[in-house]
Amino acid sequence: MEELPKAYNPSDHEASIYKMWEDSGAFTPTTVSSQPSPARSAFSTADAGGAVSREDKISSGKRQTANGKPFVISMPPPNVTGKLHIGHALFITLQDILTRYHRMKGEPTLWLPGTDHAGIATQTVVDKALQKKGMSRRELGREKFVEEVWKWKEEYGGEITRQLRSMGASCDWSRERFTLDEGLTLAVKEAFVDFYRKGLIYRGEYIVNWCPKCATAISDDEVEHKSQTSKLYYFKYDKNFPIIIATTRPETKFGDTAVAVNPSDKRYAKFVGKQFEINLDGVKRKIKIISDRIVDKDFGTGAVGLTPAHSMTDWKMAESHDLGKIKIINERGRMNENAGKYAGLKVLEAREKLVEYLRQNNLIEKEEDFENNLSICYRCGGAIEPLPSLQWFVKMKPLAEKAKKAVEDGEIKIVPKRFEKVYFHWMDNIHDWCISRQLWWGHRIPVWYRQDAKLEVKRVKGKVWDLKIYGRDIFNGIKNGTKTIELRAGRPETDEKYWGKFKAGDQSEFRLADENNDQIIKDEKPIVKSIKKVTHFDNFEELFANYKAEDDYPGKSKKELVEWWTKRFKERIEKHGIWVFELENSEIENSSDSEIYVGTTPPRGEGWIQDEDVLDTWFSSGLWPFSTLGWPENQLKVKRVKGKVSDFEYFYPTTIMETGYDILFFWVARMIMMGLELTGRAPFKTVYLHGLVRDEQNRKMSKSLGNVLDPIDISDKFGTDAMRMALVVGTTAGNDIAVGESKIQGYRNFANKVWNIARFVITNLENSKGVIPGKDPESRSPMSERFASDSRMTNQDKKDLEEFEKLKETVTKALDNLEFSRAGEHLYGYVWHEFADKIIEESKKRLEKEGPDKEAAIAKLTVILIDSLKMLHPFIPFVTEAIWQSLPTGLKDEKLLISSKWPE
């Protein structure tokens, strides 16, 4: 045997050891219910450090057989395009400890890895990369863009899993999943359809959190609040209005439909129920005075201007008081034409301009500084603009009740327990979950719509325009008859959704203009009678009959232009469909109600258009514990192949969900709700929540502070084992942990200590003869037991071994109770200060002279070393395995430490 180097150098071993584990098949449990093989074959292969033979692979595979209760962890899937950070290193360590421990205990153990497609995050990353190349998402179009993202995923998606491997993660790569895999996509569709059929999913127009920067709706949970100082303005809409209102967002006041006061507020009692006509810098509105208990008498003037379309609370009040909702801000964060001459301005520009107007007209009573919370998007950090919008929602109340009960009844245990209260509170105050996202990267909503394939345009009747057609940036300023309706350009793809968000009965967004210009005719807005989307239209001739296109394109003949427009329209209509608005006093011939189809496969027949939106990333991650195991196929056709069970049947429900407390609501709660609803069972029995990794001074790690620890750098410098140990010791469930280089260095020293302990013991084993314990590999009884009755042992030896037995108990119990730190600390303390400092030191004298006493000493050292290595292995897998490979074959129950038996 070659001499062991004095110091343990992690980089000499880690990569090859990982490969050895992976090649051995140790990561993969099997569900074949065959008898466990005695696995003795490992001993027949003499060369300990050599290549693993095919025979060994088989034997390792069989070792994890399906004859016990399986131990299962679903790995929280990191973002595919993400990069490993210290938080990942923490969860890998904790989950790997559990996995290795249970595997060594002989349980069929599955740790299922995978990655998440992470909708907005990934789309943004790829979008930015394209922009650098001078391309844009819109130019590419949906299909091409999604192709680009897939290319990106193929190129960079492997990075994160390579890094997971370098952390020693002993997960089953043969079962690796990605949230956009075929099987998982099917699960998503199945879940959606199931919920829809049960009435748990609905589509509706509600005020949502809209992120103008990401150009998508986001859920309430994705909104963060940042406190900031802003101005609170006290003012009147106009001179004749009797009440002064206070607001931080004057620009939204163009959308006001009421002023609300508290019912008990005597100051305003005489106005309640009355209606006032106002003129706010040219925009005329009818303002009703209402009373509602939500209004705080003492805030501001005690009177609130209600902007139902752009404030969550105002929306709710407007619903209960049956008030109109006027949208004045569009999806790009700009004022729309309902804001009169402010149309087109960005929100903040409009605010400045309006405040200036109010000042000049002496309408402002006062301005004061005010501390309030700004809603920002947790992805991009941009300001959230609440908007009414047509979206899909999940009805959460019924799901939450079940989910709450599962924890109350102890079906699911949350560690630490205090998070159960937080969980209950969330469940009790749950609101419906907006699941549609206006993105291209993700699971497309499995809903199709069909409207009439043919549409006839009817001529105008009466004064007001009756019928108009909307496509994407086309149809702008079409003249028809004597008057013109403005057909707005739809620049970003989101506008198409936007146009589709009118309901019959709404005031239309567009304005009426005369034939010379697009000036508004009076203040009237046409009322939308119906809205339809069509994909086929061929009545262009009539449509363009009165269109004086040549005005805008001098030099072109009308015929040329009509041809050109027609060609362009046809293409676009076929690709995207067009929105048709039937306005007041108009008729559409041949129309019929639109149809909706919800299913896992596209509908048959012509003219179906799939919903453009994709689902929130958390919708698919909510299915993770079972979608990764083959649900729903195995659920639907329970085919029992003789002697074989499916992954879903065998491994579900999983055992432990280990993740950060920061995603308790985002993810854990949703997995529980969706798991209970779809599989009828809680997806896991225990939730273990870890905290955030902070720096040595307990500050959050951030680039600006320069205190970010890169796990890859750290493990290069100190070894993966050192980092793992540093992340575990001193860490308790649910609490943040402070880690710095000095702590990691301390555990690097520990890894080296273990190495040198082994070096000492191995050297003495080699120098002695005939005293190698454990000669009987068939015997599975613990070696310490075999030596307890050995006559060569002194009383001290027996005491030491008893002490060691206690350690085993402590460590095993701690791991069973998920007390990682406790287990790690005890091992550290024992191995260093008991085993090395006392037992080894004491043995040195005894080793000087041949004889029974030396034999006893060596036996004791060996016994303690072997079982210590085993217990340390889940924590510091690389050093312990490296040492194991240097041990004489006869001492080992398995060729690889990872597959060896946990000492009991």
Added chain:
RNA sequence: GGUCGCUUAGCUCAGCGGUAGAGCAUCUCGUUGACAUCGAGGAGGCCACUGGUUCAAAUCCAGUAGCGACCACCA
């Protein structure tokens, strides 16, 4: 505003009814045949504060103060 935590040695944290603990830092001494990524030893704490329960409280209860997190949000 609501909820949940935290406050123990210089630092980071365990302990959660029975004589104050660990790691790091610090001090003294030692050590070149397992390991200097080492060994032996020491110093360092009214366990935030105030009351209560108890034979006994860092530990249980109530309150106070500081810190932190989460949820909600007042326009």
